[in-house]
Amino acid sequence: MNLTEEYQRARDYIQNDFKPSGSWSLFEFLIRFVGGFVSMYELSLDKLYLDKAVECADAVYPLMESGIFGGGVKLGIDQNGKIKASYSSGGGRSVADSNTYQLEFISLSMLTGDPKYIDLAMKTYKNMWERYKNRGLISDSFSGSNLHVGGGIDSYYEYIIKIYVMTRGV
16 A cells, blocks of 8 residues: 555554553553554554554553453553553443453464463353353353344354464364
8 A cells, every 4th residue: 555654653653652642441451552552463463563562461460360341441651651541431331341352362372482472261161151151142241131233243143253263273
């Protein structure tokens, strides 16, 4: 596409000025930033993007490891210039919000060799499948009975199919 100048300006911004702050949906943060940086790395093989994906994932990893998989996060930059994250109100609490980051985390494990991302991704799925064993379709919320494939659940089903293809059936 020959967008060399535009690409370089965007890369320079990411390298020098990317400092996410404020309140975000955890779901949006993961798919937009972690997923976006993973995609940029896979397209360019520029390690800057992989490093940024890891930095973003590592900022929210402690929250997710403690059981927070949906809702909002408050982001800022610490005194060392690293992204810091804390839980905040807002964001979604649907099944899709809580179970739509596995592609990004599995990709990070594949690209970095660090199993912690895939371990967390699979732990989430295992918990979901144990909770809803032999249920077929599941509700868009953890306590509801609203069965459909629209907003609030659609990404969950999309990711299951994509993960199956990505991992060749694992």
